[in-house]
Amino acid sequence: MVNPVGIAQLAILLFVFIMLLSSAAGMVYMERKVAARIQQRMGPTLVGPYGLLQPLADIIKLAMKEDLRPKAADPILFALAPIISAACAFTAFAVVPFGAETTFFGLLDRPVPLQVADVNVAILWVFAVTSMGVYGIVLAGWSSNSKYSLLGALRSSAQMISYELSYGMALAAVLVLAGTMSVRGIVEAQSGGFLDVSRWFLWLQPVGFFIFMTAGVAETNRAPFDFPEAEQELVAGYHTEYSSMSFAMFFLAEYINMVTVSAIATSLYLGGWNGPFLPDWLGWMWFLAKVGFLLFFYVWMRWTLPRYRYDQLMAFGWKFLLPLSVVNLLATAAGVLYFAV
Amino acid sequence: MPFNLILFYAFAAIAVGTTLLVVVQSNPVYSVLLLIGSFIGLAGLYVLLDAPFVAVIQIIVYAGAIMVLFLFVVMLLNAPREEIVQSGVLESGGTRAIGGLLAVAFAAELAWALTRSRTLAMTPAGGQPSFTVPQIGQRLFQEYAFAFEATSILILVAMVGAITLAGRHLAEKGRGHG
Numbered sequence: 257m258v259n260p261v262g263i264a265q266l267a268i269l270l271f272v273f274i275m276l277l278s279s280a281a282g283m284v285y286m287e288r289k290v291a292a293r294i295q296q297r298m299g300p301t302l303v304g305p306y307g308l309l310q311p312l313a314d315i316i317k318l319a320m321k322e323d324l325r326p327k328a329a330d331p332i333l334f335a336l337a338p339i340i341s342a343a344c345a346f347t348a349f350a351v352v353p354f355g356a357e358t359t360f361f362g363l364l365d366r367p368v369p370l371q372v373a374d375v376n377v378a379i380l381w382v383f384a385v386t387s388m389g390v391y392g393i394v395l396a397g398w399s400s401n402s403k404y405s406l407l408g409a410l411r412s413s414a415q416m417i418s419y420e421l422s423y424g425m426a427l428a429a430v431l432v433l434a435g436t437m438s439v440r441g442i443v444e445a446q447s448g449g450f451l452d453v454s455r456w457f458l459w460l461q462p463v464g465f466f467i468f469m470t471a472g473v474a475e476t477n478r479a480p481f482d483f484p485e486a487e488q489e490l491v492a493g494y495h496t497e498y499s500s501m502s503f504a505m506f507f508l509a510e511y512i513n514m515v516t517v518s519a520i521a522t523s524l525y526l527g528g529w530n531g532p533f534l535p536d537w538l539g540w541m542w543f544l545a546k547v548g549f550l551l552f553f554y555v556w557m558r559w560t561l562p563r564y565r566y567d568q569l570m571a572f573g574w575k576f577l578l579p580l581s582v583v584n585l586l587a588t589a590a591g592v593l594y595f596a597v
Numbered sequence: 598m599p600f601n602l603i604l605f606y607a608f609a610a611i612a613v614g615t616t617l618l619v620v621v622q623s624n625p626v627y628s629v630l631l632l633i634g635s636f637i638g639l640a641g642l643y644v645l646l647d648a649p650f651v652a653v654i655q656i657i658v659y660a661g662a663i664m665v666l667f668l669f670v671v672m673l674l675n676a677p678r679e680e681i682v683q684s685g686v687l688e689s690g691g692t693r694a695i696g697g698l699l700a701v702a703f704a705a706e707l708a709w710a711l712t713r714s715r716t717l718a719m720t721p722a723g724g725q726p727s728f729t730v731p732q733i734g735q736r737l738f739q740e741y742a743f744a745f746e747a748t749s750i751l752i753l754v755a756m757v758g759a760i761t762l763a764g765r766h767l768a769e770k771g772r773g774h775g
Binding site for chain 1: 626627630633649650652653654656657660661662665668669672729730
């Protein structure tokens with residue numbers, strides 16, 4: 257028995273997987289190009305037109321390298337850690353919708369949502385998977401049996417655990433506004449209004465958006481919060497001892513996590529696929545544009561802001577961001593009660 | 598075989614297998630990781646029981662938060678591998694008798710619980726809808742508000758106690774260094 261809706265859902269699953277893989281490659285290219293332009297260089301130009309095939313060359317280079325493992329490393333955990341990291345990065349994206357429901361031009365008899373899984377605990381799912389991602393990094397640091405790796409892993413996990421609280425509080429404020437935990441439901445709550453823009457939660461939650469993005473940058477260990485990989489102090493942090501494809505997996509996980517944070521920020525604050533001028537079935541273009549902008553913002557920030565000091569990061573997270581996010585949540589709840597939004 | 602049944606056996610196998618391995622092998626870090634695997638298997642079973650909220654909370658609280666603490670303690674204290682004790686106190690007749698007694702008691706409890714659960718499972722299908730998040734919230738903060746708040750105070754007391762104990766230790770150390 258062949259079920260067309262089931263096939264469509266499988267196709268969407270495969271599509272998301274391939275898109276995430278290639279988005280990591282695209283991000284490497286964009287990062288190198290934008291970095292180069294910010295530093296008044298050309299960036300990759302040799303491989304393919306405008307250096308567009310550079311990510312492919314990078315991947316081939318990584319795959320041809322020898323996969324080294326320190327003699328004192330724990331072989332099972334050393335192999336497992338990058339797999340955990342990459343798997344968690346892919347899993348979190350499952351609940352993100354990238355377009356309105358569609359029948360694929362009448363191909364199907366009932367519309368399917370453009371996302372892998374529309375569950376009613378999606379926000380918590382994102383939170384759960386993020387907290388599992390810590391294990392990949394901690395295990396990588398511990399199993400390498402190297403002090404740089406271990407210190408990098410400890411820093412990274414301390415940072416991720418600290419910022420997870422603010423991250424969760426920012427998510428909770430959006431949840432209070434939308435009254436649902438389904439990401440699709442949250443996006444649909446932002447449709448309509450002036451030009452399909454005026455009901456974005458960004459306008460109601462500017463502080464929440466700031467908290468979410470800051471915590472998101474800290475969660476993904478990116479500059480200016482990239483302490484786990486502070487090269488002056490820690491060589492390369494938790495993945496110091498990794499090489500070849502197992503290093504590539506950490507790399508992949510980092511970039512996919514960035515894509516996921518951007519996609520969730522887009523869905524939660526920037527109205528997801530809602531936007532002016534384009535018809536509903538082209539909403540995914542708005543989604544792509546917004547995610548692309550946030551990713552550009554990530555790179556832009558990396559090459560603009562210097563790295564914080566580690567104690568500053570911890571003080572900022574616990575003494576400023578967390579209280580701010582609690583106040584934001586309380587104010588949102590009070591506002592919802594008062595105005596009965 | 599229906600797809601749900603296959604999933605049930607898969608998750609059950611994960612949960613039981615990893616839990617057995619937690620006890621059987623000797624490296625404490627592996628034990629922690631296998632316990633996480635066991636929690637994830639249980640979370641899968643909760644999803645099959647139409648309780649996604651419980652499943653996700655299981656992952657966030659147990660597999661995520663609590664096991665990270667376990668892992669840190671095991672890693673940072675550099676807990677050694679457990680060696681198999683050949684002879685001595687652990688192998689004496691008395692400990693064996695107590696262990697056997699506990700095993701029999703546990704088996705009896707399990708048998709009792711299993712026979713009881715069969716009658717509980719007889720609720721009409723589709724009669725009670727599964728709990729949604731708002732329903733759980735309402736129950737927690739209205740019907741069971743007192744129990745909920747009492748638990749939170751209990752946890753707070755435990756936290757304050759732990760910090761006080763650690764703080765006293767630190768203060769003594771500080772005096773020692775002069």
